[in-house]
Amino acid sequence: MSEGIRLAVVGATGAVGQQMLKVLEERNFKIKDIICLADPREAGTEIKFRDQAVIVQAAGAEAFKEADIALFAVGTDISKELAPLAVANNCVVIDNSYAFRLDDGVPLVVPEVNPEDIQWHKGIIANPNCSTIIMVMAINPIHRAVGLKRVVVSTYQAVSGAGIAGLEELRRQVDDWANGREPAAEVFQYPISFNLIPHIDSFLDNDYTREEMKMVWETRKIMHAPSLQVAPTTVRVPVYRSHAESIALETINAITPQEVRDLLSKQSGVIVQDDPARNLYPMPLYCSDHDEVFVGRIRKDNSIENGILLWAVSDQIRKGAATNAVQIAKIVVEKGLY
Amino acid sequence: MSEGIRLAVVGATGAVGQQMLKVLEERNFKIKDIICLADPREAGTEIKFRDQAVIVQAAGAEAFKEADIALFAVGTDISKELAPLAVANNCVVIDNSYAFRLDDGVPLVVPEVNPEDIQWHKGIIANPNCSTIIMVMAINPIHRAVGLKRVVVSTYQAVSGAGIAGLEELRRQVDDWANGREPAAEVFQYPISFNLIPHIDSFLDNDYTREEMKMVWETRKIMHAPSLQVAPTTVRVPVYRSHAESIALETINAITPQEVRDLLSKQSGVIVQDDPARNLYPMPLYCSDHDEVFVGRIRKDNSIENGILLWAVSDQIRKGAATNAVQIAKIVVEKGLY
Numbered sequence: 001m002s003e004g005i006r007l008a009v010v011g012a013t014g015a016v017g018q019q020m021l022k023v024l025e026e027r028n029f030k031i032k033d034i035i036c037l038a039d040p041r042e043a044g045t046e047i048k049f050r051d052q053a054v055i056v057q058a059a060g061a062e063a064f065k066e067a068d069i070a071l072f073a074v075g076t077d078i079s080k081e082l083a084p085l086a087v088a089n090n091c092v093v094i095d096n097s098y099a100f101r102l103d104d105g106v107p108l109v110v111p112e113v114n115p116e117d118i119q120w121h122k123g124i125i126a127n128p129n130c131s132t133i134i135m136v137m138a139i140n141p142i143h144r145a146v147g148l149k150r151v152v153v154s155t156y157q158a159v160s161g162a163g164i165a166g167l168e169e170l171r172r173q174v175d176d177w178a179n180g181r182e183p184a185a186e187v188f189q190y191p192i193s194f195n196l197i198p199h200i201d202s203f204l205d206n207d208y209t210r211e212e213m214k215m216v217w218e219t220r221k222i223m224h225a226p227s228l229q230v231a232p233t234t235v236r237v238p239v240y241r242s243h244a245e246s247i248a249l250e251t252i253n254a255i256t257p258q259e260v261r262d263l264l265s266k267q268s269g270v271i272v273q274d275d276p277a278r279n280l281y282p283m284p285l286y287c288s289d290h291d292e293v294f295v296g297r298i299r300k301d302n303s304i305e306n307g308i309l310l311w312a313v314s315d316q317i318r319k320g321a322a323t324n325a326v327q328i329a330k331i332v333v334e335k336g337l338y
Numbered sequence: 339m340s341e342g343i344r345l346a347v348v349g350a351t352g353a354v355g356q357q358m359l360k361v362l363e364e365r366n367f368k369i370k371d372i373i374c375l376a377d378p379r380e381a382g383t384e385i386k387f388r389d390q391a392v393i394v395q396a397a398g399a400e401a402f403k404e405a406d407i408a409l410f411a412v413g414t415d416i417s418k419e420l421a422p423l424a425v426a427n428n429c430v431v432i433d434n435s436y437a438f439r440l441d442d443g444v445p446l447v448v449p450e451v452n453p454e455d456i457q458w459h460k461g462i463i464a465n466p467n468c469s470t471i472i473m474v475m476a477i478n479p480i481h482r483a484v485g486l487k488r489v490v491v492s493t494y495q496a497v498s499g500a501g502i503a504g505l506e507e508l509r510r511q512v513d514d515w516a517n518g519r520e521p522a523a524e525v526f527q528y529p530i531s532f533n534l535i536p537h538i539d540s541f542l543d544n545d546y547t548r549e550e551m552k553m554v555w556e557t558r559k560i561m562h563a564p565s566l567q568v569a570p571t572t573v574r575v576p577v578y579r580s581h582a583e584s585i586a587l588e589t590i591n592a593i594t595p596q597e598v599r600d601l602l603s604k605q606s607g608v609i610v611q612d613d614p615a616r617n618l619y620p621m622p623l624y625c626s627d628h629d630e631v632f633v634g635r636i637r638k639d640n641s642i643e644n645g646i647l648l649w650a651v652s653d654q655i656r657k658g659a660a661t662n663a664v665q666i667a668k669i670v671v672e673k674g675l676y
Contacts, residue, residue, distance in 0.1 A: 150642065151641075152490045152641070154492035154584035156494070156534050156573065156575070174512060174515075175516070178512065178513070189617050190617075190621060194576065194577050194578050194622075194623065195577065195621055195622055195623040196494050196575065196577060196582050196621055196622055196651075197621060198582075198584075198619050198620075198621070198634070198635050198649045199614075199617065199619060203614035206637065206638070206640075207595070207635075207636075207637045208637060229640075229641035229642065230641060231586050231639045231640070231641040231642075231645065231647060233586075233635065233647060233649065235494065235582075235649075237494070237534065237575055237576075238575075238576050238577070239532050239533065239534060240532050244534050244536075244573075246492035246536075246571040246573065248490045248569050248571075248586075276537075276541035276545050277541070279528075281536050281537060282536075283528060283533055283534055283535060283536070284533055285529060285532065285533040296536070297536050297571065298545075299544065299545045299546060300544075301569045302544075302554075302567075302569070303488050303489075303490070303567035303568060304488065304569075307569065309569060309571055311536045311571065311573075
């Protein structure tokens with residue numbers, strides 16, 4: 001660990017924070033010092049990183065003085081409080097929360113889509129919403145090729161989107177079910193085992209959830225497509241990990257399903273799994289722990305002149321959060337933007 | 339059981355057949371003779387109906403001579419073989435399979451939508467696909483009010499859509515999971531526990547599944563809307579019972595979400611559950627064992643001029659199959675169409 005940057009992970013004990021450390025290890029990210037930060041109540045916990053035992057410290061201004069880049073994997077309120085402290089101490093923040101995503105002064109980046117936006121950061125770079133990352137990975141190549149007019153998307157979101165507590169709640173409820181107990185709902189509004197909850201994040205005045213509006217607002221910002229129309233419905237499903245999305249695209253110019261397959265096959269970070277004759281299509285059970293977005297069920301939408309239907313699945317803790325943040329960090333380092 | 343008709347249930351031991359018997363009991367359907375038919379291997383099984391023990395008989399021409407109406411809850415091949423035998427013996431068939439649904443000489447009926455089509459039956463009346471019934475219940479009132487141009491629908495379909503074997507497969511896989519065993523897939527193409535499978539029924543040449551094309555073809559026939567455009571994606575989810583559907587409607591004339599709520603509230607067979615402020619929206623866990631289609635998450639679709647988004651959930655064994663068939667039978671009896 002002599003060569004490289006000084007990197008902090010804020011929220012190192014959470015589902016995304018832990019995954020960030022794992023992705024950093026896998027990718028042999030050059031790190032001189034790794035600093036694991038979390039809630040003061042978790043200070044003192046030991047985390048293994050490579051061959052090292054790292055002691056978790058309470059997140060605060062002092063810690064950021066020792067870091068060049070900090071990956072934030074904490075809630076919006078904590079990001080709002082801590083990110084300015086990090087920036088004031090010359091630490092570049094890559095923030096996974098919603099806090100700064102729509103801020104005009106903050107780039108919102110998916111490296112395969114808009115890496116150029118990293119250049120103009122002013123200390124904070126925002127990591128988009130997980131469902132949004134998965135969708136833009138699948139649709140941006142099509143937008144670049146033929147232009148997108150409208151996207152209708154229905155999501156099938158795993159419980160780990162709510163972190164370790166979400167995972168544990170489904171596990172506990174399945175166990176309750178197996179033992180004839182009434183499942184208790186704490187993390188989600190209702191039991192999620194063997195159920196579907198069409199409610200993620202809070203409801204807004206327009207009767208959309210914030211999760212749904214993130215897919216409208218963030219998609220436009222990432223893709224630099226302010227007039228792109230998005231109609232989202234987001235739904236929690238009893239799957240542990242990896243989100244799925246049923247996507248109907250209306251394009252400006254015509255494109256065939258085979259052209260879409262060819263385009264997406266060439267897109268780094270996307271894997272096309274689309275062969276109905278062999279029952280080949282993406283499924284969350286087989287996408288988890290992978291970094292790519294898997295796309296299949298690519299068909300002509302016969303209900304409009306220029307329409308394409310597709311089905312995208314990806315591990316939302318990885319490409320939807322941790323991997324995307326680490327990819328951004330890599331570009332920041334390579335371009336010396338810290 | 340002195341007053342009423344002579345009624346046969348074909349496939350009386352299956353998930354839908356059993357539910358038909360339950361719905362007939364609940365609705366106090368006037369039955370003089372109940373005849374339970376099934377595969378010869380199941381002949382001799384005893385089924386309780388009201389205060390009676392009914393012995394299951396092998397389905398065949400002889401049995402139909404004793405029946406005025408037969409509710410068929412068997413696969414397409416068996417329906418094709420047995421329904422003509424029933425008709426030849428003056429027994430009116432209400433068939434739940436796909437066998438006759440698109441036949442021009444066979445009415446395809448959802449009683450709340452096109453009861454008038456029952457009048458012209460020639461011995462067989464087809465009961466539509468479960469996902470299609472649920473969808474048309476939710477969208478037909480809107481079509482009648484302002485006209486529908488296009489429907490984009492993504493389904494979240496319960497394992498019981500594949501009958502008792504589907505239910506048992508999910509139970510077994512959850513048990514495998516709880517005991518650290520690899521889940522075996524027999525009914526579905528892959529494990530369905532904690533997974534999503536975007537594949538229901540078989541794939542067709544256009545890369546849609548037959549389940550998806552049923553939602554196109556059957557919707558047009560039931561609603562008498564040959565030019566209605568439908569873009570479906572059908573997905574199996576780890577839910578025991580009740581299908582859900584995320585539906586995006588493009589209407590010809592404008593309609594507000596409140597007008598949709600008012601319209602659907604007045605529709606018999608539909609219950610509006612739509613109050614985000616109170617976390618009120620339909621969920622499969624709470625719709626099972628009910629006859630109605632529950633609709634919520636009704637919003638303006640801001641991505642087009644005249645758009646409405648909604649979320650519909652219903653017990654597909656009841657309104658999606660058994661209840662709808664019993665409703666048809668009731669009209670056949672009341673109008674003396676047997």
